[in-house]
Amino acid sequence: MKGPWWQQRLCDYGFRLTNPRAMIIGILRNTEKHLSAEEIYIDAVKINPSIGLTTIYRTLDLFTQIGVVQKFDFGDGRARYELTNNPLKKDHHHHLVCVKCKTIIDYTDFVHEELELMNKTEKALSRKYRFNIYHHTVHFYGICSQCQREG
């Protein structure tokens, strides 16, 4: 085979389980959470203690660029990643964020209605701007009830 591994077809990755790519995909496949690079690293070390955090970052960056994983920013100062089309995930990224205490609420209200519009918008934007769109986020920012009470 010629060229770096990620330019080859993704489905025929024939590497060992201790391989960074295999580990990261495996870890992300088995969780419903949004894992940070460090959380993935902690899990990866259990499989292959000699892996480095740098490799995790580099692999995740590549995966993000080729669309295998999605990178999210929840405003807590660290990026979070999840596998594209993970069947375990409901895959809705609609959040209520408190700008004071940084609490994040995953809301599920109106998601159906929103998704309908989002998908329609996504299609139209893809066409118009020739973007290959992987995912979207909807964030509402404000003050939670707790913080309102505390003035």
Added chain:
Amino acid sequence: MKGPWWQQRLCDYGFRLTNPRAMIIGILRNTEKHLSAEEIYIDAVKINPSIGLTTIYRTLDLFTQIGVVQKFDFGDGRARYELTNNPLKKDHHHHLVCVKCKTIIDYTDFVHEELELMNKTEKALSRKYRFNIYHHTVHFYGICSQCQREG
């Protein structure tokens, strides 16, 4: 007057123009851009050379919490701020982001339709979760046409 300045009514701020609050509001009022803390600092230094970056951060954080400014994260590693209800701004935060070259496109398509749904959702979420919502963002992530071409 008793208590810290920000617990007093905001409209009667009677401080000098070299005061951090006055400078930041003035700077944000006169731009259509999303400024980062450092960009605001650079402008502020022109008015009052003795101001420190720390004060900019602290003031912006307070302004964000009391709703005077809105804090945005565009994924470029630095926070960006803008004045709430700035008449210079169209105030729509709907973006297309390329995960490869980090290009950001402000799209205006479907904004009317989206805003309608967003406002409806905002009202319902406010009520249900007792959130005092200031603003929202809609982000689509993917690969731009340029980056698709470059493989």
Added chain:
DNA sequence: TTAATTGCAAACGGTTTGCATGGGC
């Protein structure tokens, strides 16, 4: 005279980079 505000420098924390080593065709 008491509390709030500020600037400086240092710390912090997540991420990136330089570089030398190691591994796979």
Added chain:
DNA sequence: GCCCATGCAAACCGTTTGCAATTAA
């Protein structure tokens, strides 16, 4: 042998914090 991949340590960079000094009421 030649890329490519990897780990380590150090650098990076936006942001936060400790603290002493200053300012405002």
